[in-house]
Amino acid sequence: MQTMNLRGAKWLIWAGGIRNVVRPIWYTLWKACQDLSFHLHTDQREKEWGKVVEARPKDKEAQFELANGGGLRVEFLTQDTVCVSWSRPDEYLPPYSLVEILEAQGSDHEVTLSSDKDYWELQSPKLKVLVHKSGALSFHLLGGELLTGLFPPVRKGTGFRHRFKLQRDVKVFGLGERAFGLNLYGRSLWLWNRDPGGSYGFGEDPLYICVPQWIVWNKRCSYLVFYDNCARGKISFGAADSDVIEVKFEGGREVFYFVIGDLPALLMRYTWLTGRPPMPPKWALGYHQSRWGYKDETKVREVATQFERFKIPVSAIHLDTDHTDRYRNFSVNRQRFPHLEKLAAELRKKGIHLVTILDPGVPAEKDFSLYREGIQKSMFVTTKSGKPCRAPVWPGWCVFPDFTRLDVHNWWAKQYKKLFAMGIDGVWHDMNEPAAFVIWGDPTLPLRAQHSLGAHQCFHNVYGLLEAQAAFKAFQDLRPEKRPFILSRSGCAGIQRYAWTWTGDVESSWEALRLSISTVLNLGLSGIPYSGPDIGGFSGNPSPELYLRWLQLAAFLPLFRTHSAADTREREPWSFGEPYTSYAQEIIRMRYALLPYLYTLAWEASTYGWPIVRPLFWRERVPEELVEVDDAFLLGEAVLVAPVIRERARARELVLPAGTWYDFWDDSSKHGPGKTHLDAPLDRIPLLVREGSILPMADIERPERMFLHIYYPRTLGSKESVLYTDEGDGYGDFRLDKFKLVKKGGRLEIIRSSEGTHEWPYRQIIVVLHGAKLTKATVDGIPIQVHKNKVDTDHLFSKCTFVVSSSEEVDDKCHTRT
Template structure:
């Protein structure tokens, strides 16, 4: 849920709030007029000519007439480049301290009249004018950074006004770019400008609305020559402008792809990671932190709504699922369960006994999840507000006055999550949520949002933040506000309930959010474009290192048609976070509300999700260990396949499944582009050979799913025990899979068994590696007559 467009807000909530948003906007303008440095004449600066170089462990520093460049290779192969004395720390993105350097990497003179740093995975060359080229070990250029440019006040440095900067780069003509956080028109980023500023779009969004709630300066670039990730470690407002390249088809008139990064301040520093997509995401997770491991129940189906209204309604909806035999893992309560929308409270009239409700739901295997907003009603007598005032927890302006904004509770104050003391103070309040029986939390409105009749709906840019003791203003803190709030919540849940893994997901965040949990689409519009955007967001976020995400099934606003709802439901049943959700003014989202046919097919999707529970849990553990997203683009293992790089209407779920959702109305057959190898239709068992395009049936009852030949897919069998579906490999080829299993929601080491498959005559031979006491049944699928096991 987020700040709806103001016209509708006034109609729904009342004109008094509309008038307050006008006052809030004017107040923000006045605060910034008084608190921001005044702009004036500027002068441009470039590095100038190189004057020398100083070798250091892992790289070195090249000194120019008007700047310096530090190049350092980390032990895992990631390359750091920092201009003007920038170092890797402090950083909100890095997990813990800066990684150790690669002692084998060294700086040396280059034959091209410059310098180079050579390492096992990458070579970096620096010209005497400040151009930086990232090359493969074989010397192929993956990315060329042109000399940067800064804009500084002509009268000299001004406190609180760091120089703006721009850096342009060139990539191969065939390169395709992905990432930059959650982008509705993705996952492939076409030519255009993408703002780096976490933004509540002010109502339901659809392609090409941009920016959205979770932006981050992370690009994954895929080309024939190789793949690489580039991350500009800068939290300020900025923009990335991309121009896709054009190949001359042998005419010699190739036009390279271009990228321009513009930042309104902050350090010019970036990391580059080179390798296959899997290796790149693994190194990224090592650099910024392993994705949090959700408890097994969080991989089931969730039902949420803004507007349950009462305990009675929650019980009625849950009973509807149970009576119809529909699996349900969790119910999410939105702000309407609060007392006057005030965080860490309960409306006792509508929810007289939340702990009892939570306990009753838990008896049926259903967890209760609570929304948590950052805004605290600025009202003396409110316990959270009074405690925050006493702790000095709230953001202030340059004059020391508490910054106020207009949010759901009314006039509100905002905790400064960039202060470790405030994170600890805020985290103590999660004990109240646990005492109410909640099993997890979802963070909303944390871009942060302050309703405004005009201008940017957030805090004044001049608002002061601790920034871990360094001090600064909202221009630097805005993009990491949600990330720091997620850290506060995650660390609190770990401390308050150490025996269980926390469940947390956040609407906003930044690079490194995966350490604390996942995210969701936010207020995607109800419509077929919103359905397509749902897939784009999950794919794009996964390529930025945030593997756990999903959309609001059916869209946040409006009333989906039965067909649209069903197709959305079917898509989401193969995504990590499987959740229906809707606004208080929107139509229903329970499957039975759309007629008996939709109910029947939704039941099938729910049971298939339940059947794949061991596979999803395995993918969650693999994401935690390797950084690989659950949901992957088709080119994941074949990045040099250009046709796959442009395919955006299907995806891989792990290594084994190819899911081809229906994203348009009236479709009962659809074309699917296959990667190379043999693929089996999961429903019919028919085999197809890739690469190429095939046409498969897509009846209302299901979406096409194909299984890679040789795969071993863990599923729940008919008796409720884990069994293995073994799909016959191609003759002369091997396949395999992995099963990672656990009991409970804690931190116990899981059990892992790996499998290798190959054909022996007409039978599939399965070899295993792992504990012998793990028992399971096997079932052969595909072109084979049986199994051969040790």
């Protein structure tokens, strides 16, 4: 439960005086009474749906009538995806997490329905579902192997309870944002978005983004379960009963989707249901600098100037609540930021984009026009009596837009025009669980607060999603030529359609550094590919070493942002002095060199729904030890990142996936599967590149030049790598270059093909071979000079052929990486 700590109380007094502590006391007592009354008037009786009394087949589904009213529907959406739903005539809630229209997936599939004395059987070419006459269900592979079974479900008032049979030796992943290791088996976890209160560490639950979706991994076949339900709930993964997953929801839709396949297939199918992220503006993949404490234009200009002085690239500066007028939404403090429009234009000329914070709570102040307009049009969440529901946040008493209403959604979207007119390029949604200040208990609105379709109990988790949807509409309507950049603290399944996220107010500690890895991985396995922590931790002051190791890790995560609380020491890349400034400069510059690769991974996320950061077992099932690794990850298919997560460590151990892996820094080779030792001097993060990969890297000093790093494959055959390019913003032409690497004895061929009409953006290509001695080369049939294991061409080739000495390691290591 949330309890206001001394740190939180200090911030509140600092922000608005002693009244900012008195208000939460009154609100906490009032809310406790409201929630108690809500629970006392909620039906808590349990009731089974009852036995199946009738079955009606229909195309690719079957509908079953249940003894105690209502019905069960089992529908094969694809060969490997089943939707299971229970319905009552009086029950309807919108499927907020789903895309509006599901695109056709693959060829048509046939589903057969047969019956036995004890069950009905539905079967596709990949999956078999048994509906037992008792009301239970079971899911099987075609060979008959049981994946899981669902005991007869139980209704409890407006909610329900499901219990799944769990096989032995499984691992469980997903469920959104979690402050635990990667494997969630053995834990009981809440589904209720929550602000932990300014600082959190390992074991805090729940956090800001809860997704009712999980993946069960085993040696034979993995499966995914997703509940399209945004009500409050709780899931136990074998915590009370080791072979049972227990699912409880206090309300909402009783429907889940069951999918089988390997991890890439599961994420493709899940994001087919809930949506895939649009391509971000390319600048969003650069470095972001933020701080609660950039109090005026002078300070922001000073920070931007220092980046130029130290020759450290930066793509965005974030403005926290310091820039607002008394914390009011869409406002600017003109004393501190008198010429924000001019500042934004100056920074944009330098390639720096301004991102501003925005909270959903509207100050309940009669002299605030947004509040007056909202009251006049009845735009806010209400109490049971119909009055606007008020809760204390940073400005004091606030009311909250009811985003479940389309007119409120459109009204809020129009307000972003004020930000865009000032030159703001991105928005940062904070406090949007929605959060409220309390002394104890749940820091949000009362469970019985009223949205247009029902109680807050069922709409709390979807609040951040709907706010992000309104912001996305604002970008589409008001800046149609630019791609949106929205950063949202809260959300649920489907948030990836509109926004990125970050891991909130994580503490500054070595344990929290490690925690960031598993948190981002589980978000990715929950369909949310764009996330990252506040570098160095939000609360507390990291040592120079901890800051640097955190920066090195974050350089390979989707969101690369430093941010910290107002009472922490400054944390710009130069704040710790030498040698840390030089080391920080080097790793940030490397991030920009990797942008062609990262941008291609963004295209993969948009096209397939795959996470940018992936677990080591992404495409592997052996060795099983890989599934336990939560302190290293894959960046796409090619790069393995092994961050240093222990103080004063200068080396680390790692379990490698199968194949040959090359050390990024010195080209030495490692062979998996199995354990390996990696050196980790203070200025370097251990990086490995998979054999057969083609890693594109930019020259940040000469943007017209591209490096293609080829990592010599030890086995015969072929492998394809892709490179996606476009203008970096907007919705113009694109191109997708496919590089097929073929090994034939002592020869390597790189065969290129392309799609799209966007012009190739580079005038010079340097192809570098790693892992073998390059002796001869031809480009499109013309011999070309080899120098230090690389070739240089001034045109985009169709075919490049290398003659190599496969038995020799490269004597003169090439470090041309920029």
